[in-house]
Amino acid sequence: MLKLRSSIEESERELITSLYPALRRIAAVAGSFDVEPDDLVQEALLHTLRKGSLSDLDNPLAFLRKTIVNLASNQRRSLGRRRNALGRLLLEETKWPTYPTDIEAILDLPPRQRAILYLVEVEDVPYVEAAEQLGITTAAARMLANRARKRARVALEVAGG
Amino acid sequence: MADFETKLRWLSERGDPVGAEELIERIEAHLAGDPLVVVARRREGTTMTKTQQPPTTKRPSRYEGPVWAAAAFVAVLAVAGVYLALTDDVSDIAGAPDDPVATATAFLEAYTTGDVYKAATFLAADAHFEYSRPADTGSFSGDFSDLGVEGLSLVARFDEAVGMAWLPGPCELQSSTSDGWNVVCPYDFHGFHSDERGLGPYSGSAYRITILDGEITSFIDSPLLDGNAWPVENWDAFNTWGRETHPQDWETLDNEDAIASLIASSPDQAIEMYERLMRDFVAFENQGS
Numbered sequence: 001m002l003k004l005r006s007s008i009e010e011s012e013r014e015l016i017t018s019l020y021p022a023l024r025r026i027a028a029v030a031g032s033f034d035v036e037p038d039d040l041v042q043e044a045l046l047h048t049l050r051k052g053s054l055s056d057l058d059n060p061l062a063f064l065r066k067t068i069v070n071l072a073s074n075q076r077r078s079l080g081r082r083r084n085a086l087g088r089l090l091l092e093e094t095k096w097p098t099y100p101t102d103i104e105a106i107l108d109l110p111p112r113q114r115a116i117l118y119l120v121e122v123e124d125v126p127y128v129e130a131a132e133q134l135g136i137t138t139a140a141a142r143m144l145a146n147r148a149r150k151r152a153r154v155a156l157e158v159a160g161g
Numbered sequence: 162m163a164d165f166e167t168k169l170r171w172l173s174e175r176g177d178p179v180g181a182e183e184l185i186e187r188i189e190a191h192l193a194g195d196p197l198v199v200v201a202r203r204r205e206g207t208t209m210t211k212t213q214q215p216p217t218t219k220r221p222s223r224y225e226g227p228v229w230a231a232a233a234f235v236a237v238l239a240v241a242g243v244y245l246a247l248t249d250d251v252s253d254i255a256g257a258p259d260d261p262v263a264t265a266t267a268f269l270e271a272y273t274t275g276d277v278y279k280a281a282t283f284l285a286a287d288a289h290f291e292y293s294r295p296a297d298t299g300s301f302s303g304d305f306s307d308l309g310v311e312g313l314s315l316v317a318r319f320d321e322a323v324g325m326a327w328l329p330g331p332c333e334l335q336s337s338t339s340d341g342w343n344v345v346c347p348y349d350f351h352g353f354h355s356d357e358r359g360l361g362p363y364s365g366s367a368y369r370i371t372i373l374d375g376e377i378t379s380f381i382d383s384p385l386l387d388g389n390a391w392p393v394e395n396w397d398a399f400n401t402w403g404r405e406t407h408p409q410d411w412e413t414l415d416n417e418d419a420i421a422s423l424i425a426s427s428p429d430q431a432i433e434m435y436e437r438l439m440r441d442f443v444a445f446e447n448q449g450s
Contacts, residue, residue: 007189007192007193013185016184016185017182020180020181025174026173028173028176029169029172029173036176038184042184042187045184045188046188049192050192063339067339073287073373103168103171105168110287114169117169118169121165135340140289143303152165
């Protein structure tokens with residue numbers, strides 16, 4: 001049954017405080033550039049807390065990171081649809097957020113590919129663990145990472161001329 | 162790789178963190194004014210007074226907009242809240258629910274009738290797509306973007322060539338996870354023109370579909386080709402007949418590398434071969450009937 005509550009337990013408060021930096025980093029990597037990473041973390045936590053207690057989760061970090069990446073994928077699709085629709089109507093008036101051009105190759109990757117690349121390349125998380133954090137199989141994680149590397153490398157080469 | 166690392170590290174540190182403390186405050190403020198809580202209180206008969214209205218977050222939201230937009234948003238959340246409050250075990254989804262069963266049904270209507278362009282509109286670009294077919298006519302497991310509409314079109318052409326017909330039954334919502342709504346759609350199928358040969362349909366198969374935010378993020382199409390009458394009545398019968406009557410074609414069909422290479426390099430030629438063989442096979446099977 002859905003749990004309804006209006007406060008956060010002390011143990012959850014401590015858990016959120018300890019997980020916050022890791023959650024924010026994955027949100028910053030997986031989220032669209034125009035979405036505040038903190039908003040994504042907040043949404044993932046709200047979503048989880050509405051369902052139950054954080055203390056009930058076997059692996060809160062993995063669960064919350066998976067939720068963040070799913071939310072980011074979700075937002076990317078919604079944003080893409082909104083941009084397509086708006087693009088037809090307001091092409092010249094619409095201004096999308098700007099970011100350094102050399103980061104574009106990474107931002108073009110789907111959120112899940114960005115997340116897996118970040119986890120294994122920057123945080124040195126083993127594939128088994130990274131797969132768990134994204135809710136996919138280890139084989140799929142390896143495949144995603146390879147695909148992301150290939151795609152980003154090509155984009156970087158093109159950008160570099 | 163160092164280049165990726167630098168960019169990813171930069172990306173992971175972008176923006177100005179609000180800090181855990183403020184984030185917790187914001188979450189508590191949201192929970193206190195959560196439409197789900199409001200709906201539950203109303204269902205319990207508790208009246209909300211003005212002083213019990215949800216507090217605003219300290220940080221101005223970037224979603225702030227006209228009052229009507231906020232009202233509409235709250236109304237949508239309230240409706241979603243009623244839905245969630247009345248439904249067990251369906252709260253574990255990261256995204257607003259469209260009707261997943263309707264989405265799955267509409268997708269299958271297009272997919273099983275070969276309307277691949279329409280079918281593709283239901284699939285997320287990075288959807289996981291998996292299918293397997295008999296007679297080495299193909300299998301795939303990966304991102305839909307790698308298969309593409311062209312790939313899907315080829316699947317439909319091979320299906321037609323080997324006389325596959327899909328008979329989907331009603332879809333059912335099985336569960337929901339943070340990956341989305343999981344819908345299962347049982348189906349029967351015909352293959353190698355079993356319908357024209359008075360056999361089948363073969364049951365026990367099911368499409369497994371995951372839907373998030375109205376889009377299909379995972380689709381698994383793996384018909385049951387073993388443990389039922391399918392292999393004996395179709396695959397074995399086709400092979401027995403073909404090896405005797407079309408030995409030259411079977412030199413290719415019996416050689417896994419040869420048939421895989423033919424399908425990959427000349428799909429049109431492979432489709433033509435299957436169509437021709439199937440026509441002859443059906444004619445042979447129906448002789449004297």
